Amino acid sequence: MKIGILSQLKEKNLTGINKMTVGVMREIQKIDEQNQYYLLGKSDWLKLDIDTVPMYQSSDRWGVLNYPVISHKLNVVHSYYKAFDLHDNIPCGKILTINDLIPYIHPDWTSKKLGQYFDTEVRRCAEKADVIIAISEYTKSDIIRYFNIPEDKIRVVYCGLFEEERYQRLQAGKTIDNLKQVDYILSVSAIHLNKNQEGLIKGFLQFKEKRPDCGMKLVLTGPTRNADSIPDDLKKHPNFEKDIIFTGYVTEDELIWLYHNAAAFAYVSFYEGFGLPILEAMAAGKAVICSDTTSMPEVGGDAVEYCNPYDYESIASAMDNVVYNTQRRKYLEEQALIQAKKFSYEKAARQILDIYGEFA
Template sequence: MNILINSRFLTQKITGTQRFAIEISLQLKKLMLNVVFVSPRNILHTKIANELNVKTIGVNTGHLWEQVDLPVYLKKVGNSLLINLVNAAPLIYKNQIITIHDLAFLKHPEWFSRKFYLFYRTLIPKIAKKAKIILTVSNFSKTEIINLLNIPSQKVEVIYNGISNKFSFNPSIKKENFILAVSSLDPRKNFKNLILAFKKLKLKEHKLLIVGSKNKVFSNQEIEQLIKETPNIEFTGYVPDEELVNLYQRAKLFVYPSLYEGFGLPPLEAMACGTPVVVSNVASLPEVCGDAAYYVNPYDVNDIAKGIETVLKYELLQKELIKKGLERVKLFSWEKSAEKLAKIIEEVVQN
């Protein structure tokens, strides 16, 4: 049986979910010879598409391609097993494995545009019921999928994110006086409280550098205005991975005060680059970061400020967090995750 990978993620900007799909796909390509990658024509990442030997099909793009062109093609090629790695999947197709990274749209609909919320509120429960297997990226998300979607636990498998080798520690690079935050500017990332905490500290020798892009699906907020009002806060927008690695390596501290995560890859990327990490004590982050981070209450501006101040103040704590972080990231590997997925696929095919 041919195994098809829904590669619509190659037509999207790279955020955490697309990175998961890309890295897992690159590893699956090495492990499984009978995997075929199919995508709409409007591919953004041509180099990756060439590595995967992607086949472009259909005439539509976006959700319309996924809901119309892709099922039509699947029927033509004999109802192959379809693997979906980025949340959405064809509504009318049963022979598929889907991936639900988190259920933020159900837990916090106020963070999203109404159109986005209604689409996923309709789609996700239905494809979850029909799917052979549901993949997710943490035990935290697995528990929410079981409880909120009423899915049997044996139907949900956890496949952790990994760390790309490009995120690496270079001891020859000197740390500089800036605090780094990395993510898209959506409400769950809690940048408002981070900025308020930073302003509260009145750090004259350190600046706050925020890296990320604003996604149009999220509700309006005042973060951009707060950034403009504070001279030692800099917003870079989206940066390519090569530049991002350099920022991680040079940062004195990485802060991730997220209110909700299905996984939370940036803290691990920072750890891999030898930077101490301050993160929220909620959702999946304690599961992912273990004892290698300094934890704060993301709802409490004073606690976020205290966490930043404490780690900046004590050099021994910084060294301890760096050491533990470099050990922690060894637990997360795209190769191991892809091997686990390959076994799951083989079991579904055999059954």
């Protein structure tokens, strides 16, 4: 079969969706010698050894693919993100991966325009798709609930860890000098409202107030994370300047170093479709504090310290339990490595190949 792959827009550094595309495709290429794969649209930055079918799209609409599919006689189109349209009469299977419905359910966290895009084009693409891949059971339940999609059309395929060998202990990463002598809890994310940056900081400051002799810092890193996004009243807290550290942009190697040298990892997002940083921290053997909501328990299993992201006391208490209960922390660190091994792109690739096989 000839299978067309549609991913996200070009990025300077690969994040989430493009990482999943590359992670899965690299594994598929190792095991599938029968099917031919094509990246739809200019995708050389993905650095996959796969042919491209050029095409031109409008960034504010779903992709209309009749012309490239007919010309190249594709048998299946699989989009990892972008909604697309294909005429019903074209003999081509349609697969859409949905990571989450956050823009539809909470447009106040993203934008009204993105919410409308999910309500119209993503919804319509999901209705027309032959198979929908959800990256968690929670996302699957959202698709059923909000888009009224029949359950038997949706398959759950979990993310894996991109370049997982980098998270293993032997990979030191690149040192960040001003953090070498610092004990810190690490948090990695963007600054979207659902990531609950404010709650994380408030919870941490509350934890520090109860443990005034504790030298722990909170280190925040992510593509856009900086102090500008913090409310002014929070920045006026007497411990804010001293205990909250924004790293600014870090390279992938520096991020690995941050993971390996953290005392623990915290991810108290309100809402996730999967929760990739939780998996990354577990693969690095860290004790993880994370939210008990949405998809996160599917990733954390019994290997993390849960908290209520809407309750600063709960966040503070979870941090205290991990930092000061050495036995608990060591247990979580051991369990984290076991839990992390349950997720891999090799596993995801085999599941996706089985789905492609339904169209043969």
